Amino acid sequence: MPVSGDPWSGSYDLRWAAGTPAAAAGGSARAILRRAVDADPGGVTPEEGADLARWSLSTGEDREDQPLLRRFTSREYRELDWTALHAAGAIECLEGARMFICRTTPDARIMVGEGEGGRRETLPTRTGMFGVALHAGTFELEATAAAAEPRSPRDPLAIPIEEIEGERAPEVSECLDAAVSSNAMGACVNLELRAQDTRLNDVYRALMRQFDDAGKARLRADERAWIQARDAGCEEDLMGGTGDLYDRPNCLLNETVRRRLVLESMLDTREGP
DSSP states (O other), X not given: OOXXXXXXXXXXXXXXXXXXXXHHHTSXXXXXXXXXXOOOGGGOOGGXXXXXXXXXXXXTTOOTTOOOBEEOOHHHHHHTTOHHHHHTTXXXXXXXXXXXXXEEOTTOOOEEEOSTTSOEEEOOOTTSEEEEETTTEEEEEEEOOOSSOOOOOOOGGGSOHHHHHHTSOHHHHHHHHHOOSHHHHXXXXXXXXXXXXXXHHHHHHHHHHHXXXXXXXXXXXXXXXXXXXXXXXXXXXXOSSTTHHHHHHHHHHHHHHXXXXXXXXXXXXXXXX
């Protein structure tokens, strides 16, 4: 069943089309599409476009290095001769290097292959979701009632600073009011930073328990990238004076809270940290 607000995320039965290599090997599997953390803008190639939204697809046969899926670019719709269908809202697709998945109207007639004089193939669209995997063939996806549906993460940039600062313990404000130097203010914030770091780690571990091996690997890699980006970002605006004794830990604190709120939004509501 797709997750509210995200037409892709959800649990699906994946059935390979008859005659495909994958059908001969098994024929069906359970698949879960999850909204992943947005791509790092610095790692996106021009060919991938400016859209940073990403999804992960997990099945029982996933490898840890399976790439994330992203929305098709206009070039990819054009290459498949689906530009007019996309412009009319009749098809939307995700691409994942070795495969792609599309949503369309159930039982729509979607063709793929060579142009005039070439071989054209009608893709399976009975359920309204289908895909093509390199060396494996075509398949269709049918939504199921999942026991625990994946949730989409909050946009970190959309979390207001008022909400972030509201997550601090009341004692932090009291400590800052009594501080008479940047060093003392930094000490106040560092105490809260350690507490918030513990809370973040608790949420991270709870989220890891909900993921399969491939999802765990992706979350691990994303967490490492986030730590590097947080540390680098909190160094950028430092002035080199005593004010840095407060500004740096304050920035680290805000970004740590922001990260926790993002990860909390991905947790199954029936499991807390």
